[in-house]
Amino acid sequence: MGKFYDEIPGYVMTMIKKQQMFWVATAPLSADGHVNLSSKGVEGTFHIIDSHTVWYEDLSGSGVETISHLRENGRITILFNAFEGPPSIVRLFGKGKFYEFGTPEYNAFIRPETRHPGSRAVIVIDVHKVGTSCGYAVPFYEFKSHRTRLLEYAAKRELADIEAEETESPICEPPRPDNGLKRYWIKNNLTSIDGLPGMTTGQDSTDKFQTRGRVYKKDNESVSMRGYFRQVDMRFVLGFSLGVAVITTSRFLI
Numbered sequence: 001m002g003k004f005y006d007e008i009p010g011y012v013m014t015m016i017k018k019q020q021m022f023w024v025a026t027a028p029l030s031a032d033g034h035v036n037l038s039s040k041g042v043e044g045t046f047h048i049i050d051s052h053t054v055w056y057e058d059l060s061g062s063g064v065e066t067i068s069h070l071r072e073n074g075r076i077t078i079l080f081n082a083f084e085g086p087p088s089i090v091r092l093f094g095k096g097k098f099y100e101f102g103t104p105e106y107n108a109f110i111r112p113e114t115r116h117p118g119s120r121a122v123i124v125i126d127v128h129k130v131g132t133s134c135g136y137a138v139p140f141y142e143f144k145s146h147r148t149r150l151l152e153y154a155a156k157r158e159l160a161d162i163e164a165e166e167t168e169s170p171i172c173e174p175p176r177p178d179n180g181l182k183r184y185w186i187k188n189n190l191t192s193i194d195g196l197p198g199m200t201t202g203q204d205s206t207d208k209f210q211t212r213g214r215v216y217k218k219d220n221e222s223v224s225m226r227g228y229f230r231q232v233d234m235r236f237v238l239g240f241s242l243g244v245a246v247i248t249t250s251r252f253l254i
Contacts, residue, residue, distance in 0.1 A: 002133040007051035012090055012130060016080055020143050022046060022056075023079040024123075026069035026096075033194045036065035042116060043146045054078070054092060054125050057110060060118040060154055060181065064189040064198030067121060070096045072196055076125055084143065087135035094125040102205025112210050118154025120185065120202055157181035158209035165208060174206055181209065 005012075016022075021041035027033065038061075040046070045057040058066065070076060076096035082088040099105035099122045109122045161180035168175040176183045185203040192198055 002131060005130040005132075006128070008048070008054075008092070008127060008130050009051075012132065013048055013051075015082060015088055015090060016046075016048065018085070019080050019082065020146070024056075024066055025077045025079065026066050026075060028069055028192070028194055028196060029073050030194065034065070034192075036063075036069065038066060041146060042151065044114075045116065052127050054094075054127060055109065056123050057116055057119050058098070058121040058123050059116060059150060060120045060184065060189070062188055063193065065192050066096075066123065067098050067100075067189075068192035068194075068196040068198045070098050070123070071198075076123075078125065081138050082135060083138065083141040087138060089133045089135040089138065091131040092125065092127045093129040093131065094127040096123055096125045098123050100199055100202035100205075102202055102207040107207075115210075116154075117151045117158055117209075118181065120189065120199065154181060157184055161209055173204075176203075 008016075020043070021039060024038045024040060025036065027035040040056065040059075042057075042059060045059070046054070047056065048054050066076070074095040074097065076094055078092040078094075080088075080090040080092075099109070101120050106122050109124075110119065157179060158181045160177045161175075161182055164175040164177040164180060174182075176186070182203045182205075185199050189199045189203075190197070
């Protein structure tokens, strides 16, 4: 039997923090508008501030439905499923707002050293109702790893913007190379599929990306990616160090 709360209970916060992905649902006011449902799953992008407030880092995608719908009406629902452990479904119902890349509010939430490549906005949700249900029909899945291809793709586009800013001398506006991320926003993120306005400031921001020098690996390797840099799994480091120690000791014994 489902239960409803006026705020996020502690045990629900615990469940949410264990999940590797979540879903975001929004819709326009128009009766014939398209309802949007997006899956999100990059590690370190979802955050709980308190029992009424959550936010997540919105990464660049082929569409901009969530931002467009929030701009129009603010309605949003976040869904979590437990794929491991006890069955559980959690819905966070709320009103959302967004802050685009380059705004003071965005920078207050995300520091340059923790920003993910491709990050275009912060989505903040004021949660007014929480729904929980059993989730008995949700199958078991074993988590393997987070995909990194989206981050790698965005990092390359950000690097194109960085290189253009370093080599060109803008007169009236910052350079926007065709293969850069800000040009991608202009081509793909200015309106929703229903024609609602999406991003309006991020593509024109004078804030610079800080992708240069970051390290990226292919999907499914034994690495952990947080913010802008991925460190090699410590198990590999310890194993390698132990191996070196054994080889060195053997040489001395010989």
